[in-house]
Amino acid sequence: MTSTLLSSPVLGRSPSDATVRRTGAAGLAAALGAAAPHWLHRVRYRSAGRWTHLLPAADAAAVLDPSLHADLADAQVWLLSWLPDQGTPLHDHGTSAGAFTVVRGTLTERVVAAGRTGVHESTADLTTGRVRHFGPHYVHTVTNTQSEPAVSVHVYTPGLSWMNTYRIDGAALVRTGTERAGVDW
Numbered sequence: 001m002t003s004t005l006l007s008s009p010v011l012g013r014s015p016s017d018a019t020v021r022r023t024g025a026a027g028l029a030a031a032l033g034a035a036a037p038h039w040l041h042r043v044r045y046r047s048a049g050r051w052t053h054l055l056p057a058a059d060a061a062a063v064l065d066p067s068l069h070a071d072l073a074d075a076q077v078w079l080l081s082w083l084p085d086q087g088t089p090l091h092d093h094g095t096s097a098g099a100f101t102v103v104r105g106t107l108t109e110r111v112v113a114a115g116r117t118g119v120h121e122s123t124a125d126l127t128t129g130r131v132r133h134f135g136p137h138y139v140h141t142v143t144n145t146q147s148e149p150a151v152s153v154h155v156y157t158p159g160l161s162w163m164n165t166y167r168i169d170g171a172a173l174v175r176t177g178t179e180r181a182g183v184d185w
């Protein structure tokens with residue numbers, strides 16, 4: 001029997017077709033995590049401060065399926081390593097959305113949101129393979145609370161332009177600083 005669905009010219013479009021489904025930052029982060037054997041050799045560990053590396057788009061494309069290249073055009077990919085006790089301050093990602101995948105070890109994420117009823121927090125341990133995705137204005141810390149080094153890959157759409165840092169003051173989040181691309185990293 002001939003399947004009209006499988007032979008349909010509509011459903012049979014090639015991956016390069018402009019209508020190909022887009023997976024966004026979460027799909028890219030998951031795919032980059034799965035491709036980690038192709039880039040883990042780049043990772044360094046630095047005791048003086050967290051090691052971060054902006055992965056050139058061409059290098060990211062080289063380890064990804066061509067069907068994801070359209071998503072990559074709008075994104076920025078960072079590789080990060082985390083020695084035990086290394087972590088971030090409380091921060092957002094400006095107007096960028098994004099996603100990250102833990103590729104080695106476990107990272108502890110603390111998410112903080114300020115609302116009418118005050119500041120709400122949640123904490124989760126993200127083990128190897130976990131993907132976390134988030135929208136603009138998402139505020140969190142990420143820390144390696146374990147005894148083994150960790151590695152993660154982060155995707156931002158659009159690329160990071162600035163990041164605000166915060167402290168919790170009673171029932172509010174108070175901005176303590178802003179770091180800008182080209183100035184602070």
Ligand SMILES: [Fe+2]
Nearest residue numbers: 091092093140
């Ligand atoms: Fe972050």
